[in-house]
Amino acid sequence: MGKSSKDKRDAxxxxxxxxxxxxxxxxxxxxxxxxxxxxxxxxxxxxLCAAPGxxxxxxxxxxxxxxxAGEAPTIVSLDLQPxxxxxxxxxxxxxxxxxxxxxxxxxxxxxxxADLVVCDGAPDVTxxxxxxxxxQAQLLLAALTLATCVLRPGGTFVAKIFRGxxxxxxxxxxxxxxxxxxxxxxxxxxxxxxxxFVVCENYxxxxxxxxxxxxxxxxxxxxxEGWIAPFIACGDLSQPDxxxxxxxxGGAERVSLDPVQPPTAPPYKRAVEMRRQxxxxxxxxxxxxxxxxxxxxxxxxALSASQYAEAIRLYTEAIAQSPTAVDxxxxxxxxxGRDKKYDEALRDAEQALFLARSRGKRELIGQAxxxxxxxxxxxDRFADAEFTLHKAKAILPNEKTIPIWEAKAKAGLAKxxxxxxxxxxxxxxPNQPTEAQQLTPxxxxxxxxxxxxAAPAPSTPAVPPAPQxxxxxxxxxxxxxxxxxxxxxxxxxxxxxxxxxxxxxxxxPLADGSDYIYEIDPLGGKIDVENSSHKVMSTKIEIKLAKAxxxxxxxxxxxxxxxxxxxxxxxxxPTSSRNGPKNWxxxxxxxDSATGPDAxxxxxxxxxxxxxxxxxxxxxxxRKAMIKSYTESGGTKLSTNWxxxxxxxxxxxxxxxxxxxxxx
Numbered sequence: 020m021g022k023s024s025k026d027k028r029d030a031x032x033x034x035x036x037x038x039x040x041x042x043x044x045x046x047x048x049x050x051x052x053x054x055x056x057x058x059x060x061x062x063x064x065x066x067l068c069a070a071p072g073x074x075x076x077x078x079x080x081x082x083x084x085x086x087x088a089g090e091a092p093t094i095v096s097l098d099l100q101p102x103x104x105x106x107x108x109x110x111x112x113x114x115x116x117x118x119x120x121x122x123x124x125x126x127x128x129x130x131x132x133a134d135l136v137v138c139d140g141a142p143d144v145t146x147x148x149x150x151x152x153x154x155q156a157q158l159l160l161a162a163l164t165l166a167t168c169v170l171r172p173g174g175t176f177v178a179k180i181f182r183g184x185x186x187x188x189x190x191x192x193x194x195x196x197x198x199x200x201x202x203x204x205x206x207x208x209x210x211x212x213x214x215x216f217v218v219c220e221n222y223x224x225x226x227x228x229x230x231x232x233x234x235x236x237x238x239x240x241x242x243x244e245g246w247i248a249p250f251i252a253c254g255d256l257s258q259p260d261x262x263x264x265x266x267x268x269g270g271a272e273r274v275s276l277d278p279v280q281p282p283t284a285p286p287y288k289r290a291v292e293m294r295r296q297x298x299x300x301x302x303x304x305x306x307x308x309x310x311x312x313x314x315x316x317x318x319x320x321a322l323s324a325s326q327y328a329e330a331i332r333l334y335t336e337a338i339a340q341s342p343t344a345v346d347x348x349x350x351x352x353x354x355x356g357r358d359k360k361y362d363e364a365l366r367d368a369e370q371a372l373f374l375a376r377s378r379g380k381r382e383l384i385g386q387a388x389x390x391x392x393x394x395x396x397x398x399d400r401f402a403d404a405e406f407t408l409h410k411a412k413a414i415l416p417n418e419k420t421i422p423i424w425e426a427k428a429k430a431g432l433a434k435x436x437x438x439x440x441x442x443x444x445x446x447x448x449p450n451q452p453t454e455a456q457q458l459t460p461x462x463x464x465x466x467x468x469x470x471x472x473a474a475p476a477p478s479t480p481a482v483p484p485a486p487q488x489x490x491x492x493x494x495x496x497x498x499x500x501x502x503x504x505x506x507x508x509x510x511x512x513x514x515x516x517x518x519x520x521x522x523x524x525x526x527x528p529l530a531d532g533s534d535y536i537y538e539i540d541p542l543g544g545k546i547d548v549e550n551s552s553h554k555v556m557s558t559k560i561e562i563k564l565a566k567a568x569x570x571x572x573x574x575x576x577x578x579x580x581x582x583x584x585x586x587x588x589x590x591x592x593p594t595s596s597r598n599g600p601k602n603w604x605x606x607x608x609x610x611d612s613a614t615g616p617d618a619x620x621x622x623x624x625x626x627x628x629x630x631x632x633x634x635x636x637x638x639x640x641x642r643k644a645m646i647k648s649y650t651e652s653g654g655t656k657l658s659t660n661w662x663x664x665x666x667x668x669x670x671x672x673x674x675x676x677x678x679x680x681x682x683x
Contacts, residue, residue: 030259031207035073044139045073046207047216048177050254054203055218057175058082061134062092065124065169067115067162067178068140069096072105078137079107095127098140116161118232121168122339132171138162138178141214148213152183159189159217160236167196167222167230176219183213188238191246193219206254217248310528311340312513315347322350327358341533345375345383349390356394364394369446376445380538385414393424395442401431402438410444489535493576500546500564500573506535511555516562518551521578523564525553541578544571 031043040046052058058081066075075096082092094108097120102110109127113120140162142154159178166176176197180189193200198221208214224230318333334351341347352367368391375383392407405428412421432438493502504525514527523546524538542564550565566573637645640661648658651669658664 034259040073040076041071042073043207045077047139047205048074048077048137050205050207051177051203051216051218052077052081054251054253055175055201055220057135057177057218058085060085061175062086063128063131063133064092064094064135064137065128065133065166066094066096066108067136067138067165068098068158069110070098070100070102072096072102072108072110074137074139075102075105075108075110079105083107093128095124095133097124115165116232116235119340121165121232122336124165124169126336128169132174133169134171134174136162136166136170136174136176138166141179141181148183152181152185152213155179155181156185156189156238160192160238163193163196164230164232164235167224167228167236168232170222172222172224174222176217176222178217178219180215180217181213182215185238187247190217190248192236192238193217194246194248196224197221198223200248202248202250203253204250206252206259215250311337311344311347311534312528314340315344315350318347318350318354322354322357325357327354330354331358343374344534345371345378345380345387348374349386352390352394356397361394361398365391365398368394373446380540381414385411385418389415389418389421389424392421392428396424396428396431399431399435400438400441401428401435402440403442404428405432406440407442407444489529489537491537495573497566497570499551499566500542500576502562502564502576504537504560504562505558506560507558509555509560514553514555514560516553518546518548518564520545520548520567523562525560525562527560539577543573543575543578544568 029043031046035041035043035045048057058078061082062085064078064082066078069075075094078092078094082094086092091107095111096102096105096108097111097113097115099112099114101112104110111123111127113123138159140158142151142158144151159180162178163176170176176193180186180202182202190200190202197219199219201218201220202215203218204215208216314333314337318330318337321327321330321333331351331354334347334354338344338347338351348367348371352364352371355361355364355367368387371387372384372391375387388407388411392404392411395401395407396404405425408421408425408428412418412425415421489504489506491502491504493500495501506527506529508530509527515525517524521541522539523542524536524540526534526536529535545567547565547567552563552565554561554563637659641659644659644661644664645657648656648664648669653671655672656669658669
């Protein structure tokens, strides 16, 4: 049926176009407001699943009456689909279930909670009622989860619901968080549809409840009973019946109106022309969420321009997307330090140190340790600063600024000789930032407003979101090592690849906004940097590491630190190790000589230290067992029980998927 037929069948469809609404659903919200007075004293609203934007239109027109002249209400609209812009409405193309959505929404709310959250979202119906009801219930729970994170106590939540067999369980879940829950059916909603709306008033979260997108809310289980909400009809009976057909005056001469919503894509003819001209079309300006790398780059510019508050804000948003990026914490610590917020600077420096050590990256550990030492100096903790800078210098001996800060710390300590060292080399559990520091970038205005409010600001997830996984594999030829990273749609200009003779690293942005970083230091052999290359394809990234020595077979992709070759070997058992026989007697000597504040190893060195400790403190039988088991098994076994090892040959036991071979 054409437009004129639909016009005759649905009066609200025609009225929506005549009154300038993008969709007939605008009348549903208007009729709900007539019954519940939803917009009274409301200034900040979040509209979920907002496209095409009819509810956002209603909010924009109605809420303008609640603010003084010259001001505007705050309306943030979200949807997975693009939506043509509306005056006075912030449109975001985001996933309401993704943890990174929360800090973005709170940023556009100015760091303050919302007074009202609405959701008119619905799935594409299948016609299978049970399935449609279940999917709609999950969508409502997702909207409720986000609402608990952004809604102020006493606020209101309105969402679409499909009434079915288990609707009582949904009502029961909503009743946990709201004092009043009502099911309403607007007159503009077709009577033949299961659609209705839940109006949840006076948000009162349970004691001890912590809102988070990491753990979505679900239906009650374990024998929980449902609860029946009161049901009312909304709308004046004098208004049109949504299921009735109305005769339109004018007959064939009546002109059908065009849709109100601007198109989000060009007409077909224009699109073909633009494709031929290799042009890109941008009909609307949807505010897309910038990537963590883009935010960090802007933060670096702000930091260099001495705009410290802006730098802190940008790095905070970058960290929200990439919560394990060590460099972002170091840079934000620098911004905090220059802004004379030393407690926050120390917190970020120690968080960076904790993350860097968990990744085993010595350079990052050194940078974080240096930032920590500088911050401690700025806090007049000179003994701690000298100790920490000494640790950083051991890792970064070529960093020219460390000796300068170290000299300053020594001079400060000379004037304050009573100070003692109160810090450890590493932090085992860094201090977590407060909710306000997570939600807002310590911006003084936003923080003051949020603190002054009677209601606590919603918190962001304390647990970092699980990073998107990227599968990779490798194989070798006589001339090169070939790696493949399986990631779709990565822009070639966003891929950063670094080749060094014994190291390799790659980084690129992922679809979820985080940054993927992969680094090998050291490699299993030397590479020819000039002849190494990479290629970005639509579904993968191919890396070619040209071998410095053609024909050399790499045992592993990643290399390991090798102990110095022994000058003498008392127990010279035959061995197939490519590093030669191990000098067991030297282990005890090495351990005794490895003293001083820089002796704590990481990675493979930690394993060697374990061997050294066991061997140094062992009796003669234990030492013989260690030597025999390790050498006969080709390094695949280490036993301290001589009564078992001395009886028989210790055959190699290679890891699963590998086989032991003898080399002549």
